[in-house]
Amino acid sequence: MTAATAHAVRLGVRRGWTEFVQSLRSPQDQAFYVVTALGTLVFLWVNRDDRVEGTSLLFPTVALPSILGALLAFGVVIGPAYALAMEREDGTLLRHKALPHGMQGYVTGQLVYHSLGLVPSLVTILLPGLLLFDGLMSGGAAGWATLAWVVVLGLAATLPWGMVLGAVVPSTQKVGTWGMLPILVLTGISGIFAPVQALWGWLQVVAQVFPTYWIGLGMRSAFLPDGAAVAELGGSWRTGTTVAVLAAWTVAGLLVAPRVLRRMSRRQSGSQVEAAREAALQWVR
Amino acid sequence: MPRSAPLPDDPVIEVRGLRMTYGSTEVLAGVDLTVAPGEVVCLLGPNGAGKTTTIEVLEGFRLRSGGDVRVLGVDPAEGGDDWRARVGVVLQSWRDHARWTPRRLLTQLGGYYEPYSTPQRPRPYPVEDLLETVGLTDAADRRIVTLSGGMRRRLDVAVGIIGRPDLLFLDEPTAGFDPQARRDFHDLVHRLSDLEGTSILLTTHDLAEAERLADRILILAGGRIVADGSADELTRRVAGSSEVRWSIGGERFVHATADPTPFVRRLFEQHGDAVADLEVHRASLEDTYIAMVGRQGAGAEAPRPLAGSVR
Numbered sequence: 001m002t003a004a005t006a007h008a009v010r011l012g013v014r015r016g017w018t019e020f021v022q023s024l025r026s027p028q029d030q031a032f033y034v035v036t037a038l039g040t041l042v043f044l045w046v047n048r049d050d051r052v053e054g055t056s057l058l059f060p061t062v063a064l065p066s067i068l069g070a071l072l073a074f075g076v077v078i079g080p081a082y083a084l085a086m087e088r089e090d091g092t093l094l095r096h097k098a099l100p101h102g103m104q105g106y107v108t109g110q111l112v113y114h115s116l117g118l119v120p121s122l123v124t125i126l127l128p129g130l131l132l133f134d135g136l137m138s139g140g141a142a143g144w145a146t147l148a149w150v151v152v153l154g155l156a157a158t159l160p161w162g163m164v165l166g167a168v169v170p171s172t173q174k175v176g177t178w179g180m181l182p183i184l185v186l187t188g189i190s191g192i193f194a195p196v197q198a199l200w201g202w203l204q205v206v207a208q209v210f211p212t213y214w215i216g217l218g219m220r221s222a223f224l225p226d227g228a229a230v231a232e233l234g235g236s237w238r239t240g241t242t243v244a245v246l247a248a249w250t251v252a253g254l255l256v257a258p259r260v261l262r263r264m265s266r267r268q269s270g271s272q273v274e275a276a277r278e279a280a281l282q283w284v285r
Numbered sequence: 286m287p288r289s290a291p292l293p294d295d296p297v298i299e300v301r302g303l304r305m306t307y308g309s310t311e312v313l314a315g316v317d318l319t320v321a322p323g324e325v326v327c328l329l330g331p332n333g334a335g336k337t338t339t340i341e342v343l344e345g346f347r348l349r350s351g352g353d354v355r356v357l358g359v360d361p362a363e364g365g366d367d368w369r370a371r372v373g374v375v376l377q378s379w380r381d382h383a384r385w386t387p388r389r390l391l392t393q394l395g396g397y398y399e400p401y402s403t404p405q406r407p408r409p410y411p412v413e414d415l416l417e418t419v420g421l422t423d424a425a426d427r428r429i430v431t432l433s434g435g436m437r438r439r440l441d442v443a444v445g446i447i448g449r450p451d452l453l454f455l456d457e458p459t460a461g462f463d464p465q466a467r468r469d470f471h472d473l474v475h476r477l478s479d480l481e482g483t484s485i486l487l488t489t490h491d492l493a494e495a496e497r498l499a500d501r502i503l504i505l506a507g508g509r510i511v512a513d514g515s516a517d518e519l520t521r522r523v524a525g526s527s528e529v530r531w532s533i534g535g536e537r538f539v540h541a542t543a544d545p546t547p548f549v550r551r552l553f554e555q556h557g558d559a560v561a562d563l564e565v566h567r568a569s570l571e572d573t574y575i576a577m578v579g580r581q582g583a584g585a586e587a588p589r590p591l592a593g594s595v596r
Contacts, residue, residue: 003400004366004400007396007397007399007400008397011393011396011397014393014396015393018385018389018393019384022384022385023384026384087381090378090379090380090381091376091377091378091379091381092378092381092382094346094376094378095376095378095381095394095444097346098344098369098372098373098374098376098445099369099394099397099398099448100366100367100369100370100397100398100400100401100448101366101397102369102397105397268346269341269346269347270337270340270341270344270346270376270377270456271337271338271341271347273376273377273378273379274377277379
């Protein structure tokens with residue numbers, strides 16, 4: 001890394017931090033965090049006495065780790081996708097293109113901002129969850145350590161793909177169809193709300209190609225007692241495979257994202273921003 | 286930092302035969318233009334003439350179809366970060382950085398120029414001075430989303446000049462300004478060019494603005510530069526460039542002439558004090574503009590040899 005790049009990365013970290021603090025202070029984002037957390041906790045509370053079939057575990061104990069995993073995978077793909085699509089249209093990106101090493105700073109800022117943004121969305125569910133439901137974390141210190149690496153690796157495996165998605169969608173309005181829909185389907189089949197074994201065989205295979213399933217599995221392996229692994233595919237937490245799959249997605253993401261981002265940046269121009277503005281004004285009318 | 290700095294007298298912008306085609310549409314059909322160091326040049330032209338395209342090619346935001354382009358001695362298509370640091374671009378943004386404040390945003394974006402600071406040209410511009418310069422000191426800590434349109438544009442200008450650029454591009458900088466904001470902006474451009482020696486290329490629709498700001502005016506029409514000169518030179522180039530109006534016994538007359546003085550003398554010789562309501566108007570830049578752009582339009586529709594004879 002050259003000195004100028006290092007300088008831009010430092011500015012990007014500051015940018016990400018500033019955006020994070022601004023987001024925490026924004027009533028809009030606060031409402032988002034609170035509503036997501038409340039919805040999840042109410043859902044778990046209503047089902048608090050259900051036993052999970054074939055085990056002695058309560059529903060919230062199994063569902064909460066899975067939901068955290070899904071939130072992670074969903075949040076860091078859709079979040080950056082929307083942000084990037086929007087900032088391509090509103091001129092944020094063009095401003096950075098006009099700066100020396102600006103794109104490096106911008107991308108760093110995005111990575112930092114969306115990584116940090118994960119903290120409140122997980123903590124607002126996890127902390128009240130620990131108070132509301134007994135026996136949530138049975139792994140102790142080792143469990144927390146597992147949680148930490150699953151979060152970090154899960155982040156690395158998915159966040160670059162959120163950036164790729166944001167870079168290739170034609171417009172902000174299309175993030176819903178191109179991004180939200182497939183990701184929701186993926187989340188649906190990834191064993192978050194129902195065990196993956198309940199699906200058709202080919203769908204199980206599809207689910208296991210994508211990182212969402214593995215992040216959920218890793219989360220359960222962090223929180224649940226070892227005995228609960230019998231309920232999983234193959235009767236094991238498959239920790240080695242989890243690491244391998246998530247690492248593969250990370251490497252692929254790190255190979256693809258910079259290329260796609262460079263291509264997107266090359267195409268940025270004032271007229272493109274102007275066209276998006278016209279389109280958006282039409283949208284409002 | 287080693288860089289092949291062009292000699293001080295080399296043009297900051299040199300364009301020869303710039304062409305731009307989209308599919309089968311030719312937007313630029315061989316544009317030639319030169320901007321000298323410290324010069325303020327204004328690009329005028331009707332909508333769709335290719336002003337924005339030209340500027341975007343020079344900014345390095347758009348790849349050209351053909352022609353030779355040098356900006357600060359470098360082909361903008363290959364301009365690296367060192368080149369970027371010397372070029373300022375005022376963008377027409379609209380809702381970006383809504384949660385930021387002007388002070389925070391300028392501090393953040395200015396930071397990128399720190400590695401390019403030299404004793405002769407310290408970079409970036411100090412944020413407080415810049416806020417003062419563009420008149421945003423009082424709004425420095427307001428969220429950008431709450432700024433008025435005029436304030437936003439001034440912030441855009443501040444972002445464009447924070448790196449103390451050697452060359453500044455402004456694409457329709459005063460669109461949507463009220464007269465006071467426009468006046469303030471013109472003062473700012475004068476200050477930049479006089480005090481900082483910044484070369485400036487701007488586009489506008491406003492002819493009065495072009496006349497006030499520019500050392501030289503280029504008129505772009507039909508994908509070519511059809512006129513190049515100071516406002517004075519351009520007006521003189523239009524034949525019958527003055528208009529004399531008068532009335533005799535309540536009847537009004539108008540006469541167009543290249544040389545109003547002898548005409549008016551003869552008028553008095555003939556009619557003496559009966560000449561009333563006498564007015565002599567030099568052709569305005571607007572007349573020139575309409576004449577030049579109109580001529581181009583007629584030329585574009587007529588067969589080529591005819592277009593030649595019209596000129």
